[in-house]
Amino acid sequence: xxxxxxxxxxxxxxxxxxxxxxxxxxxxxxxxxxxxxxxxxxxxxxxxxxxxxxxxxxxxxxxxxxxxxxxxxxxxxxxxxxxxxxxxxxxxxxxxxxxxxxxxxxxxxxxxxxxxxxxxxxxxxxxxxxxxxxxxxxxxxxxxxxxxxxxxxxxxxxxxxxxxxxxxxxxxxxxxxxxxxxxxxxxxxxxxxxxxxxxxxxxxxxxxxxxxxxx
Numbered sequence: 001x002x003x004x005x006x007x008x009x010x011x012x013x014x015x016x017x018x019x020x021x022x023x024x025x026x027x028x029x030x031x032x033x034x035x036x037x038x039x040x041x042x043x044x045x046x047x048x049x050x051x052x053x054x055x056x057x058x059x060x061x062x063x064x065x066x067x068x069x070x071x072x073x074x075x076x077x078x079x080x081x082x083x084x085x086x087x088x089x090x091x092x093x094x095x096x097x098x099x100x101x102x103x104x105x106x107x108x109x110x111x112x113x114x115x116x117x118x119x120x121x122x123x124x125x126x127x128x129x130x131x132x133x134x135x136x137x138x139x140x141x142x143x144x145x146x147x148x149x150x151x152x153x154x155x156x157x158x159x160x161x162x163x164x165x166x167x168x169x170x171x172x173x174x175x176x177x178x179x180x181x182x183x184x185x186x187x188x189x190x191x192x193x194x195x196x197x198x199x200x201x202x203x204x205x206x207x208x209x210x211x212x213x214x215x
Contacts, residue, residue, distance in 0.1 A: 002037045002094040004030070009044045009100040009111040018187045019147035022204045023099035026145060026185070029212035030097075040089070044110035049086060050079040052116045064122055083117050090118050091136045095215065096179075098170060102148035102188075107166040115173045124177055135178030143183045143215060144170055145208065149191030153184065158192075183211060 006027060014020040031039065050056065059072050059080035069077065090096075100107040118124055124136040146167050151158030154168060167184050174182055187204035190197035 002034070003092060004037055004039045004095045004097060005042055005090065005093045006039055007042045007044065007096060007098045007114070009098075009108045009114070011045045011108075017101065017147065018190060018201060018204075019099050019101050019145055021201065022147070022185060022187050022208050023097065023145050025205050026097060026143070026208040026212045026215075029209045030215055033213050040093070042089075042114075044108075044114050047086075047110075047114075048082065049110075049113060049117060050082055051113055053079070055079050056083060060120070083120070086114075086117050087120055087124060091124065094140055096140070096142035096174075097215075098142060098144045100144070100146055100166060100170075102146060102152060102164065102166050105152070105160070105163045105165050106169070107146075111166075111170070115170070119173060119177065133178075135176070137174060138178035140179050141181035141215070142174055142179055143185060143211060145185045145187070145204075147190075148186070148188040151189045151192060153186040153188060156186075156188075158189075183215075185211060 006023070008020065008023065010017045010020050012020065014024040027039065055073070055075045056079050059076035062072060062076070063069065069081075072080065100111050121127075126134040128134060144167055146153075148164075150160055152161050152164040154161065154164065167186075171182050171184075185204060185207050187201055189200050193200070
């Protein structure tokens with residue numbers, strides 16, 4: 001049995017969001033194909049994940065310097081303790097389904113906050129004396145479902161495709177943590193070519209079903 005994290009970064013549900021619609025379809029097919037797997041939903045807009053502020057940075061530095069967790073301030077313990085809980089959940093999982101829209105060529109800030117939380121030197125990535133890295137997500141796999149009003153997917157040739165920094169940045173972070181089995185599903189162009197919106201959605205849904213069957 002595998003543990004799958006379904007990580008969503010959209011404030012709307014599948015009835016009002018293209019990315020969430022495709023994400024729901026992917027999840028339904030995956031569940032039917034892998035009924036034994038445990039799927040845990042992390043709704044980044046509803047999670048109590050603290051922002052990376054001075055308390056978190058101070059806590060991280062103190063712990064790296066050998067200070068015990070009990071010696072941190074109450075604020076540092078509360079905030080950094082929550083970060084550690086999320087990291088443990090991410091590291092323990094086997095697969096990841098990430099869903100996000102493109103907002104201004106990137107993703108919602110809650111996704112950035114999540115990515116900042118799971119990249120923790122000394123825990124999810126460690127630099128060794130020989131120059132190599134020990135990483136926490138090696139051997140795991142992920143799929144990223146991204147929606148955008150314009151054609152932005154890497155290699156699409158869209159007018160603004162080179163400016164897309166959502167999917168590319170998520171891929172860079174997960175690769176940095178050792179995850180190399182990373183796929184993208186893009187539902188895009190619905191505003192740029194409004195008369196073809198339904199066609200684009202159906203294309204993404206078909207792809208989602210195909211990828212989910214073998215994920």
